[in-house]
Amino acid sequence: MIPSVETIAALVKIGLLVGGLMTAAAYLVLVERWMAAWVQDRKGPNRVGIPLTKIRLFGLGQPLADGLKIILKEDFTPSHVDRVLYNAAPLVILAASLAIFAAIPFGSVLPPLEIEGLPDPVPFLVAPGLDVGILWVFALSSIAVYGVLLGGWASNNKYGFLGGLRSSAQLVAYEIPLGLGLLGVVLAAGSLQLDEVMRQQAQSGLWYAFTQPLGFLVFLVAAFAEAARLPFDLPEAEQELVGGYHTEYSGIKLLLFLVAEFLHMVTAAFLIVILFLGGWHLWGVTGAGDEIGWSTALLRFGIFSGKILAVILFFMLVRWSWPRFRFDQLMNLAWKVMLPLGLANLVVVAVVEEFRPQMAAAWGETASGWAAVGLPWAVFLVGWITAGILTPSGTDNRPIRPRLLRDEGPFAVEHAMLGRTDDTYAGSAR
Amino acid sequence: MKPTDAAVSWIEEKPLGLTERLYLPLVVQGLATTARHLVSKKVTVSFPEERPTVGNPLIYRGVHRLNRDQDDRVKCVACFLCATACPAHCIDIVATESPWPDREKYPESFTIDELRCIFCGMCEEACPVDAIELTSLLDLTGKSREEMIFDKEKLLSVYDMTKDAEPMKSDGLGGTL
Numbered sequence: 001m002i003p004s005v006e007t008i009a010a011l012v013k014i015g016l017l018v019g020g021l022m023t024a025a026a027y028l029v030l031v032e033r034w035m036a037a038w039v040q041d042r043k044g045p046n047r048v049g050i051p052l053t054k055i056r057l058f059g060l061g062q063p064l065a066d067g068l069k070i071i072l073k074e075d076f077t078p079s080h081v082d083r084v085l086y087n088a089a090p091l092v093i094l095a096a097s098l099a100i101f102a103a104i105p106f107g108s109v110l111p112p113l114e115i116e117g118l119p120d121p122v123p124f125l126v127a128p129g130l131d132v133g134i135l136w137v138f139a140l141s142s143i144a145v146y147g148v149l150l151g152g153w154a155s156n157n158k159y160g161f162l163g164g165l166r167s168s169a170q171l172v173a174y175e176i177p178l179g180l181g182l183l184g185v186v187l188a189a190g191s192l193q194l195d196e197v198m199r200q201q202a203q204s205g206l207w208y209a210f211t212q213p214l215g216f217l218v219f220l221v222a223a224f225a226e227a228a229r230l231p232f233d234l235p236e237a238e239q240e241l242v243g244g245y246h247t248e249y250s251g252i253k254l255l256l257f258l259v260a261e262f263l264h265m266v267t268a269a270f271l272i273v274i275l276f277l278g279g280w281h282l283w284g285v286t287g288a289g290d291e292i293g294w295s296t297a298l299l300r301f302g303i304f305s306g307k308i309l310a311v312i313l314f315f316m317l318v319r320w321s322w323p324r325f326r327f328d329q330l331m332n333l334a335w336k337v338m339l340p341l342g343l344a345n346l347v348v349v350a351v352v353e354e355f356r357p358q359m360a361a362a363w364g365e366t367a368s369g370w371a372a373v374g375l376p377w378a379v380f381l382v383g384w385i386t387a388g389i390l391t392p393s394g395t396d397n398r399p400i401r402p403r404l405l406r407d408e409g410p411f412a413v414e415h416a417m418l419g420r421t422d423d424t425y426a427g428s429a430r
Numbered sequence: 431m432k433p434t435d436a437a438v439s440w441i442e443e444k445p446l447g448l449t450e451r452l453y454l455p456l457v458v459q460g461l462a463t464t465a466r467h468l469v470s471k472k473v474t475v476s477f478p479e480e481r482p483t484v485g486n487p488l489i490y491r492g493v494h495r496l497n498r499d500q501d502d503r504v505k506c507v508a509c510f511l512c513a514t515a516c517p518a519h520c521i522d523i524v525a526t527e528s529p530w531p532d533r534e535k536y537p538e539s540f541t542i543d544e545l546r547c548i549f550c551g552m553c554e555e556a557c558p559v560d561a562i563e564l565t566s567l568l569d570l571t572g573k574s575r576e577e578m579i580f581d582k583e584k585l586l587s588v589y590d591m592t593k594d595a596e597p598m599k600s601d602g603l604g605g606t607l
Contacts, residue, residue: 039464043474317468321460388452 075251085154093147163244167235180342181219198279512553
């Protein structure tokens with residue numbers, strides 16, 4: 001049987017996507033190490049270049065060396081693990097994180113190739129026209145949690161178990177603000193297809209980050225938590241849990257876990273760019289339509305990749321900027337701050353979308369346009385300040401001040417002899 | 431010290447102000463700090479190509495050397511004070527009668543096992559004639575254990591190698607004049 005042209009096209013896209021993602025993940029590890037080094041005033045890996053030569057290339061050969069090292073390491077299976085689940089966990093998590101990209105566009109469209117049996121123009125998407133694109137992404141990112149849980153459970157190790165436990169609680173909690181941030185975009189775009197969401201932003205020129213600032217904030221924070229990146233990396237907090245759910249893993253299985261983790265971050269960056277930062281659109285450069293030539297197609301692809309790289313660099317910079325949350329703070333943030341803020345955003349977006357025609361009729365196009373942008377910003381400011389004032393900061397770890405000896409203790413006489421009164425300490429203790 | 435000690439002064443932390451409670455300003459501050467470090471000058475020294483600068487060569491404790499006097503003779507008078515002071519027992523001296531009239535003994539052989547040495551500098555402090563000194567050479571390497579046992583000639587050659595960059599720490603001292 002000869003496969004159809006569409007099948008071949010899909011296979012080509014899958015090959016490009018998986019190859020590109022794997023290479024990207026390998027090089028992102030290098031970028032992560034560079035960022036870590038630069039932030040700490042070090043130089044970072046800069047020695048490994050082309051193998052068997054002395055050419056260094058700023059350390060660009062490092063991913064190859066890292067990969068070889070971890071693949072050639074002993075793949076040790078401890079005797080106390082649940083073998084089936086232990087082996088399945090890394091496969092589940094990697095398969096789920098890769099399958100997510102079936103519904104995520106990685107560019108705009110190719111210009112017509114005019115190949116028989118292929119729809120023109122060709123979209124940069126493995127599964128074009130998937131009406132439930134966003135649902136697919138969220139369903140699979142939930143399945144990726146199963147990999148973490150399986151790994152933590154099957155390891156039969158307290159650190160692994162605690163890591164898995166924390167991970168499940170955290171991901172369940174943050175899926176709600178993530179979904180609420182997303183719902184605003186879906187309401188505004190009126191579509192569950194990710195490429196359609198980008199097209200809407202390109203046509204209006206108003207990225208959803210500008211029209212839904214609160215939704216963007218909520219989604220950004222939730223995406224950090226979902227990707228388990230600092231400051232939300234409690235599932236594998238090294239200082240407390242050794243390696244968290246992958247404590248008992250080594251060699252190639254550990255590699256699969258680490259790659260999947262990086263893919264989560266990449267997925268989060270893709271979603272942030274697609275949903276809130278306009279995807280491939282840039283004002284005055286890319287245009288908005290689908291009838292484009294090769295140069296525009298490549299330009300859009302470049303702008304899209306550039307935006308994603310910028311978001312990933314932001315992820316990496318954040319890692320070294322803020323300390324990790326405590327678990328109760330994490331939960332407070334999710335349930336008491338992010339959830340109400342997400343709901344507020346959803347309400348304001350719904351109101352704006354519902355009453356836009358009436359506003360346009362009453363006040364004219366320009367005024368209603370300003371209102372449609374201004375109202376969410378007003379809600380953003382009010383919600384943000386309310387959250388800041390009302391939420392308990394929950395950071396007070398200070399010991400309770402003991403009753404001081406000088407108050408009425410055995411040294412009260414000595415204090416008096418030295419001429420120390422309560423006023424002596426007025427500035428310090430009271 | 432007990433927390434109730436009179437000398438402990440308890441400082442109350444200020445309650446969080448509005449800027450702090452709004453959190454995002456602090457977030458921006460943190461990002462600004464990391465971003466500044468991202469582009470700031472790096473402190474790493476790329477070692478083989480680039481030499482680290484030794485802060486003060488006079489007090490750095492690197493490879494040993496045996497100093498020579500004005501007549502290019504070894505300054506050491508084989509008094510064994512360094513070998514006695516050495517906590518790692520890495521100095522081995524064989525003394526013999528000096529051929530020169532200004533001292534009684536001189537070392538026929540003087541070996542330091544650099545692998546045993548802990549670079550504490552006690553030998554340098556013990557030496558009454560300032561014959562043994564620690565230089566600021568910091569990359570001491572070798573391919574075998576035998577190679578790392580420095581004999582008298584090797585130690586004198588270390589002096590020849592470093593005397594221009596690091597003059598003898600106290601030229602005037604020493605009983606050989």
